[in-house]
Each structure stands twice: as structure tokens, then as C-alpha cells.
Amino acid sequence: MRDDSGTLVTLAGYFALMSLFAIGGANSAIPEMHRLVVEVRHWMTDRQFTDMFALAQLTPGPNVIIVTLIGFHVAGIVGALVATLAMCGPTCLFAFFVGRTFDRFRGAAWHAALAGGLVPVTIGLTAASATVVASAADYNWIAAGISLVTAVICYWVRLHPLWVFVAAALLGAAGLV
Amino acid sequence: MSSSSPSPRASDAPAPNSGSSLVAPPPSLAELFVAFATISLSGFGGVLAWSRRMMVEDRRWLTVEQFNEAYALCAFLPGPNIVNFSVIFGSRFRGPLGGLIALVGLLGPPMVLVVILGALYAHYGDLPALRRALVGVAAAAAGLLMATVAKMAQPLFRNRAVAGPLVAFATFAAIGVIHWPLPLVLAVIVPVSIGLAWVRL
Numbered sequence: 001m002r003d004d005s006g007t008l009v010t011l012a013g014y015f016a017l018m019s020l021f022a023i024g025g026a027n028s029a030i031p032e033m034h035r036l037v038v039e040v041r042h043w044m045t046d047r048q049f050t051d052m053f054a055l056a057q058l059t060p061g062p063n064v065i066i067v068t069l070i071g072f073h074v075a076g077i078v079g080a081l082v083a084t085l086a087m088c089g090p091t092c093l094f095a096f097f098v099g100r101t102f103d104r105f106r107g108a109a110w111h112a113a114l115a116g117g118l119v120p121v122t123i124g125l126t127a128a129s130a131t132v133v134a135s136a137a138d139y140n141w142i143a144a145g146i147s148l149v150t151a152v153i154c155y156w157v158r159l160h161p162l163w164v165f166v167a168a169a170l171l172g173a174a175g176l177v
Numbered sequence: 178m179s180s181s182s183p184s185p186r187a188s189d190a191p192a193p194n195s196g197s198s199l200v201a202p203p204p205s206l207a208e209l210f211v212a213f214a215t216i217s218l219s220g221f222g223g224v225l226a227w228s229r230r231m232m233v234e235d236r237r238w239l240t241v242e243q244f245n246e247a248y249a250l251c252a253f254l255p256g257p258n259i260v261n262f263s264v265i266f267g268s269r270f271r272g273p274l275g276g277l278i279a280l281v282g283l284l285g286p287p288m289v290l291v292v293i294l295g296a297l298y299a300h301y302g303d304l305p306a307l308r309r310a311l312v313g314v315a316a317a318a319a320g321l322l323m324a325t326v327a328k329m330a331q332p333l334f335r336n337r338a339v340a341g342p343l344v345a346f347a348t349f350a351a352i353g354v355i356h357w358p359l360p361l362v363l364a365v366i367v368p369v370s371i372g373l374a375w376v377r378l
Binding site for chain 2: 017018019020021022023024025026027029031032035039047048050051052053054055056057058059060061062063064065068069072073077080084087088090091092094095096098099100109110111112113114115116117118119120121122123124125126127128129130131132133134136138139143144146147148149150151152153154155161164165167168169170171172173175176177
């Protein structure tokens with residue numbers, strides 16, 4: 001754990017920039033977080049990153065909360081605050097100003113082009129996030145089985161994801177993963 | 178917003194379901210905080226369903242149409258949708274302070290929780306049983322992402338267009354397989370994708 005101001009500035013810079021590219025939400029930015037935090041900075045191991053992803057999924061609230069956890073791991077409470085502010089601050093200001101003028105844009109043609117263009121990118125990014133998590137260190141055949149079963153359940157059944165997470169945690173704790 | 182007119186049937190706007198067309202008075206700052214804290218703490222994974230239930234069905238602060246419009250806007254903006262939604266919703270009713278209060282309500286409680294979990298993890302993260310439990314949860318969460326991808330991708334393949342699936346696959350390969358930096362990839366692929374969508378309109 002490091003808490004020098006240089007680390008905080010780097011943390012803030014990374015997440016502030018990332019927030020502008022998180023099309024479709026925090027889950028789209030998981031591969032970029034992994035690249036910067038694990039591959040570039042070596043702030044944590046592959047396994048620790050996957051653990052944080054799991055912890056963030058177990059916490060109620062928006063998925064962006066993984067940023068708080070990463071910040072906390074890197075630089076304590078201050079790091080948690082800095083990372084979260086950096087990830088949410090710029091886009092919130094943007095949302096605030098755009099929200100005030102939104103009524104003017106209603107029904108514009110570029111609106112549809114923007115939607116049609118961003119959706120496939122979001123799909124690609126979300127698929128990449130699943131891959132990054134699935135290629136982590138401890139991922140074995142049983143883990144792959146859990147992923148597949150979860151995917152099938154969540155695709156066809158309207159079940160609260162928390163129950164699947166609890167079942168997967170119990171399977172893991174029982175030594176099956 | 179002009180939807181607070183007391184007339185039971187506003188003639189200029191069609192009411193999709195007359196049950197929720199009666200909109201309640203705007204929320205106070207305290208109500209904003211409690212509403213978004215509740216939405217946040219009751220939502221695991223996806224928060225959209227909970228925010229719709231509270232805003233439209235329970236509190237009646239928005240009509241279905243207003244909610245859909247606000248949410249569509251949030252999906253276009255960079256950053257997490259629900260975070261943007263809290264800012265736009267709060268500031269629309271109570272100005273900048275309302276936006277801030279709604280945001281703090283949304284992020285504050287889960288931040289406290291996740292920091293507690295993070296501290297516990299720092300102490301007990303090496304316990305074998307806990308480690309394996311987290312591997313299981315991460316695997317399940319990856320599966321949840323796969324299901325999300327499958328659901329989102331359905332309309333892409335429905336109209337037999339090639340551009341959408343191609344863009345999705347190129348994005349996946351560049352980020353998930355080759356591990357190129359996100360800003361670089363998006364700087365190329367987003368204009369191309371929007372251009373392709375514009376041509377198809």
C-alpha cells in the first residue's frame with residue numbers, strides 16, 4: 001500500500017480519463033482498469049484484481065464501486081475517495097450541463113445514429129470484460145462451468161443475481177473451485 | 178418540466194398508462210438522498226429496475242415517458258448510467274445541490290460498505306476458503322456479463338446487418354484479446370461505428 005501524493009495524482013488521472021471512455025458504464029472499463037492497475041502499474045496481482053471485482057459485485061450499489069475498492073487498495077481511504085471522485089466527477093459535471101439542455105435534442109437524427117453506433121461498442125467492451133475476468137490466474141474448468149451455468153441461468157431465468165453469487169461462493173468455499 | 182399540470186388529462190402529451198400519469202410534488206433534498214440511497218442499497222448488479230420502480234411506480238416523481246427519456250439520455254453520456262441519472266434527476270428538481278445530494282445518496286452508502294469489505298479483505302484475503310469463494314463469485318459474475326452480452330447482442334443480429342456485429346467483434350478483439358489501451362481503440366472505433374449507423378439511417 002502506497003500513499004505518496006504521486007500515486008494519488010496518477011490514480012486520479014487514470015480514472016478521470018477512463019470515466020470519459022466508459023461507454024455503457026463501469027463494466028465496460030474493466031479491461032482498461034486491469035491493464036493500468038495490474039499490467040502497467042503492478043499495484044496488485046491478477047488474482048487480487050479478480051477478487052476486487054468479485055467483492056464489488058457482492059456489494060449493493062452501482063458497479064462503479066469497484067473503483068472505490070481499487071483506490072482503497074492502492075492508497076487507503078484517501079485513495080478510495082480520490083479514485084471515486086475522479087471516476088464520477090467529470091462525467092457528473094457533464095451530465096449536469098447536458099441534462100439542463102436535453103429537451104432541445106429530443107428526436108434529433110444524430111441521436112439515433114449515436115445510439116446505433118455506441119451499442120455495438122458497448123457489447124464488445126462488455127464481452128472483453130468477461131474475458132479479462134475469465135482469464136485470471138485461478139480460473140479453472142470448474143470456474144468456467146460456473147460462468148457458463150450462470151450465463152445460462154441469467155439469460156433464460158429472471159433470477160436475482162445475488163442468489164447465483166451466493167451459490168458460487170459456497171461452491172468455491174467448499175473447495176470445488 | 179411541464180408535466181405538473183393539475184388537469185387529469187393533458188391534451189398535448191399522450192399518456193401511455195393513465196395510472197402513473199399523475200405526478201407527485203417534487204422531492205425535497207432529504208427525500209432525494211433517501212431515495213437514491215435506497216435504490217443503491219437494494220440493487221445488486223443492475224440498478225435500473227429499482228430506480229424505475231421507485232421513481233415511476235412508488236413515488237410517482239416521473240411518468241414512464243419522462244423516465245425513459247431521462248434514462249436514454251444517461252446511456253449516451255459517458256460514465257455509469259445510474260450515476261448520471263442521479264445527477265440529472267436531482268438537479269432537475271432541486272438545482273445543483275439536489276444533484277449533489279442525489280449523487281451522495283447513491284454512492285455514499287455502498288462506498289462505506291465496500292471500504293469495510295476492502296479492509297476485511299486486506300486482513301483475511303489469504304484465507305484459502307475465502308479466496309476460493311471469491312474465485313467462485315468472480316466466475317459467476319463473468320457469466321452474468323456473458324448473459325448481458327447475449328441479451329444486448331440479440332437485436333444486432335436480428336436485422337441481418339453486418340456492421341454492428343463486426344464493430345462489436347473488433348472492439349472485443351482489440352480490448353479483450355490484444356489488450357490495447359481503451360482511449361486509443363475508442364478514438365478509432367466510435368467514429369467509424371457512428372458513421373456506419375448514420376449511413377444506415
